[in-house]
Amino acid sequence: MNTTKLYYEDSHLTAFTATVTCCTPVKKGWEITLDATAFYPEGGGQASDTGILGGVKVLSVREENEEIFHLCDKPLEVGSTVEGTIDWEHRFDLMQQHAGEHIVSGIIHKRYGWHNVGFHMGADVVTIDFDGPVPAEDLQEIENTANNAIWQDLPIKCWYPTPEELPTVPYRRKKDLPWPVRIVEFPGYDICACCGTHPKTTGAIGLVKLFSCVKFHQGVRIEMACGKRALNMLTAAYEQNKQVSQAFSAKLQETGSAARRMNEALAAEKFRASALEKQLFAHIAQGYAGKTLAVHFAKDLSPNSCRELCDAIADFAKVAVTLSGNDEGGYCLCVLSHTEDAKAIGDAAAKALNGRGGGKKEAFQGRISATQGQIENFFAQNEI
Numbered sequence: 001m002n003t004t005k006l007y008y009e010d011s012h013l014t015a016f017t018a019t020v021t022c023c024t025p026v027k028k029g030w031e032i033t034l035d036a037t038a039f040y041p042e043g044g045g046q047a048s049d050t051g052i053l054g055g056v057k058v059l060s061v062r063e064e065n066e067e068i069f070h071l072c073d074k075p076l077e078v079g080s081t082v083e084g085t086i087d088w089e090h091r092f093d094l095m096q097q098h099a100g101e102h103i104v105s106g107i108i109h110k111r112y113g114w115h116n117v118g119f120h121m122g123a124d125v126v127t128i129d130f131d132g133p134v135p136a137e138d139l140q141e142i143e144n145t146a147n148n149a150i151w152q153d154l155p156i157k158c159w160y161p162t163p164e165e166l167p168t169v170p171y172r173r174k175k176d177l178p179w180p181v182r183i184v185e186f187p188g189y190d191i192c193a194c195c196g197t198h199p200k201t202t203g204a205i206g207l208v209k210l211f212s213c214v215k216f217h218q219g220v221r222i223e224m225a226c227g228k229r230a231l232n233m234l235t236a237a238y239e240q241n242k243q244v245s246q247a248f249s250a251k252l253q254e255t256g257s258a259a260r261r262m263n264e265a266l267a268a269e270k271f272r273a274s275a276l277e278k279q280l281f282a283h284i285a286q287g288y289a290g291k292t293l294a295v296h297f298a299k300d301l302s303p304n305s306c307r308e309l310c311d312a313i314a315d316f317a318k319v320a321v322t323l324s325g326n327d328e329g330g331y332c333l334c335v336l337s338h339t340e341d342a343k344a345i346g347d348a349a350a351k352a353l354n355g356r357g358g359g360k361k362e363a364f365q366g367r368i369s370a371t372q373g374q375i376e377n378f379f380a381q382n383e384i
């Protein structure tokens, strides 16, 4: 039996009264049909409504042969009159995203001739795929045009053309559709075959924000958000920028250049620290002149610096061993020699001191989990 589709009569209808015509137990609950409903089913890329029907939860809604099936968590009595309330926040969000998608798709179709070939609604952004390229530098202009369409608060018109009228309607489609076709028109921006629900005017979309445009298959994927969703994302980005601005003591519009300057300053400081390390390592190395074995513990060195210090010492001692770390977390170990088998020494140390590592005859690098005392004992007892 056909269900009267109240959502097509008024897309802003949130509550209604209807009679239960059937209630069938299914795997995930009960499927309930009504003589009329404002619950929109899944379709055309739009998710179904949720809400409350006669005091029970409506989990999802589907359409089959003009009949609307409400999947509910509890049964309802056939023949009873029930009140239905749809989750308006959920529906309005879907309508804002969907209507924004129409406008952006219409603009891109008119400008480049490409079709919208995919649509996905994520937790935050919405993606639209097009079957041809859109230059990333055009994105701002497309966004401006879409927002102008919203601010003009144009009426969104839905209708079924007659069989005679249909061939004259210049609607966006990839192929001709059989009559009857439901047409939705955003005057001057989009005219398209669509079975979805739409706001009454474009102003309800609020705003459109295009976030990115990347190559996808033969065309592009555009990330966007509309209405409250877009506002929430921009508010979150603004909050982040505020924190960056405070951290850098920079104006909100100048955080990018402040971050770049900070990166440059950091690179210069790294360069300066490395030069100072080199001087310090040369000084330490000279202290091991003439030694057969130099075992040196250094604080807080990176594995690279541990290796550089070892390199410096190996120019003065026959075998250089450097370690950096602490008794709790373990030590990074480096063994270097111009004459002896550094790998054999490193392997033996790793084996005896709960470690691992690798290298070649002239150099070994690894990590060991032992105390400074245990490490010193090992090298004192194992003659090189």
Ligand SMILES: [Zn+2]
Pocket (backbone or CB within 6 Å): 098, 102, 184, 194, 195, 196, 197, 198
């Ligand atoms: Zn639509």
